[in-house]
Amino acid sequence: MTSASTMSRAELDRIVQNYLDDRASDEEADFLEANHALWSDSLWRLLEQADYALEKARQDVRGPERASVLNDLEDQCDHIDELISDLNGPVVVSGPDPDAVVIGTAQLQLSWSTGQIIAWAGGHEAEPADIEALQAMLDAHDGTAISWLENDPVDIAGRSEAVSLASPLTSALGWILGLGNVSLDDDTLGTSARWFGLAAAFAVELVAQGRMVPQLEQFRGGRRSVKGGLGTYHVRWAASVMDRDKLDALADAAPGAAMAVSDRKDRKEFAGAVVADLTDAITRIAALQIEVPAAPERPSTKNDVGETILCRLDGSAFQAPTGIGNDIVQRMGRWAQSVTGTANTRLLVKLNPPDEDDAWLAEVLAPGGRSGLEPVEVAMATASQTKSKTFNRQIQRLERLFPALLRPGGRRRGEVILSQDEAWQLMSDMGDSLVNAGFDVAVPALNRKKTTPTLRLTTESSETVVGAQQLADVRWSAVFGDVELTAAEIAQLASEARPMIKSQGEWIELDKVDLAAAAEALADRADKTKMSGAEMLRHALGLEGNPFGGQMSIAGQGWAADLLRSLNTLPEEPEVTPEGFQGELRSYQADAHAWL
Known part of the structure; x- marks a missing residue:
């Protein structure tokens, strides 16, 4: 079974659903018992899905x-x-911790309006602060370097109004990001300000992973030119494939003060809009740092408008014919439809371990309701029309990111046999890229740590007589990790583009230089199939040299193997003045005495 660290969310939910349906195997039940936190998280997700299904059925x-x-x-x-309840105990309903709520003290609060951050001061059972007190709070939190403008008062629950200042998100972005790290001991900073710091950190993570796409929008409400039919447009960056669990957690934590001036009253909708606005602000700031050619002054053709869009990725406005502009708005919207927003339906890319023919099968699986995961082609054929279209858009996007899926020869769409090199790429680099693009990935365990080979001397002797000249059969091999390789196996691995072996449950890549050194070392010793006790002792002590350095691995049965293994029990500091001996032994004499 896949380890907890590499198991996808879809695979975990399938196992938990099996448990709920009394179809879980003993191995799956043991896995859940050993991972209560993962089990509980999956149950909450399944409960949310079941509640949704119940409400929809009603x-x-x-x-x-x-x-x-x-x-x-x-x-x-x-x-x-x-x-x-059995796992976590009954839900404890309690009021807010009185020690966690600052009562009667105005704190610096932040609220959001499209494109702006609003600063004001207020608190639980506290009088709103005046403009001087608000500016002092901003100064105490290094906010005076930002350009603040006077803004309409903030209505506090219909009881009173608080003076406020506003600043564009692009100007305040760095400052907002730092608020997430302010010490909790600082009671002058409200929870709304800290929440915006966390939201900004989430948006930065999305941009760092490339989870944003450009969209073209037309300014509404302005007077449109009659002659030429011109409209005003600008580029807006939309957050894409947002992690649903992270966004839900952010929405659940959204304080009322953060929503004080927003017309969005649903927390999930509000959190999504804030993160989207922050993502747009971050990307526009980055786009300003790029030098681009001058945009066409009066774009009148599709090519002109396309060049203007590329030159104005910073969100600056431009005018274009409405026929061309609106067409591009629709086309870009359809292009990004499958990735914008949260990733509600995630496909799973699963790489199976190689079969007896060393073939690596990669397959794309889709959620199949109570049946768990099923091949995406089957899911598209059996799902509803809406869900089938969603699956189709997702698999098309995946095929562009993972072109090997388009290679002919698979039994069905979404299946492909990978080469050793392609499998390694999926396990190492491409898998992370697919996760960042909003897909789940399940691959065999991988170990990137370089494995140093060692020589192994295996002795086979049926004689019981021990002697320096007594001969024993020997066999040489190289050991990588816990895998013993013969000369023929090394030659086979060296011929592969990406040699890999499975060691201690993990796949590791072998360095071709190490394989060549191992092949040479075994070739030099190929004729030595019988050795005396004295010769084996010299090899074990390293007197005959070791191409890989360090100690030689000893294996086998009989007196010769026991003789060599006894070297491993030698003390690091042997006695140099043994009892009954007058004088002091030299180091090699002391080693020999200890061994005897």
């Missing part, structure tokens, strides 16, 4: 089967809820 299902369907879904929700 709206959509009609006819005689309605009662049966609703009862089944309610039973499923109750079953999951009971299991969560």
Whole structure:
């Protein structure tokens, strides 16, 4: 079974669903018992899905089967809820911790309006601060370097109003990001300001991973020119394939003060809009640092408008014919439709270990309801029309990122046999890129640490007589990790583009230089199939040289192997004045005495 560190969320949910349906194997049940935190997280996700399915059934299902369907879904929700309670204990409902709430003291608060951050001062059971106190708070938190403008007062729960200052997000972005690291002991900073620091950090992570796409938008509300039919447009960067769990956690933590001036009252919608606005601001700031050619002054053709878009990725406005501009708006919207927003349906790219023919099978799996995961081609054929279209858009995007999937020869779409080199690339670099692009990836365990080979001398002797000239059969091999390789196996690996072996449950790449050195060392010793006790002792002590340095590995049975293994028990500091001996032994004499 895949380890907890490499298991995808979809695979974990499949195992938990099997457990709920009493179809889990002993191995799967043991895995869940050993990973309670992962088990609990999956149960919460499944409970959310079951609640959604129940609510949808209440709206959509009609006819005689309605009662049966609703009862089944309610039973499923109750079953999951009971299991969560068994794992985590009953939910404790309590009020806010009085020690965690600053009462009667105005704190620096931040709110969001599209493209702007609003600063004001207020708190629980505290009078709103005046403009001088607000500016002092901003100064205390290094916010005076930002250009603040007077803004409309903030309505505090219909009871009072607080004076406020506003600044564009692009001007305040660095300052907002730093608020997430302010010590919790500082009671002059409100939770809303800290929340925006966390939201900015999430947006930075999205941009760093390339999870944003450009969209063209038309300014609305302005007067449009009659002659020529011109419209005003600008580029806006949309966040793409946002992690749903992270966004939900951010939304759940959103304080009311952060939403004080927003017309969005749903926390998830609000958090998504804030992160999207922050992502746009970060990317536009980055685009300003790039030197680009001058844009066409009066774009009038599709090519002109396309060049203007590329020259104005910083979001600056330009005018273009509405026929061309609106067409590009729609085209770019369709192009990014499959990635914008949160990744609700994630495909899984699974790489199976090589079979007996050393073939690496990569397959794309899609969520299949209660049946868990199934091949994406099967999912597209059996899912609803809407979900099938979603799967199709996702697999098309995946095929562009992972072109090997387009190679003919697979049994069905989304399956391909990979070479050793392609499998390594998927396990090492490409897998991370696919995760950043919003896909789940499950691959065999990988170890990037370089493995140093050692020589192994295996002795085979049926004689019981020990002597310096007593001969024994010997066999030479090279050991990488815990894998012993013969000369023929080394030659086979050296011929591969990306030689790999599985050691201690993990795949490791072998250096071709090490393989060549191992092949040479075994070739030099190929004729030595019998050795005396004295010769083996010299090799074990390193007197005959070791191409890899360090100690030689000893294996086998019989007196010769026991003789060599006894060298490993020698003390690091042998006694140089043994009892009954007058004088002091030299180091090699002391080693020999200890061995005897």
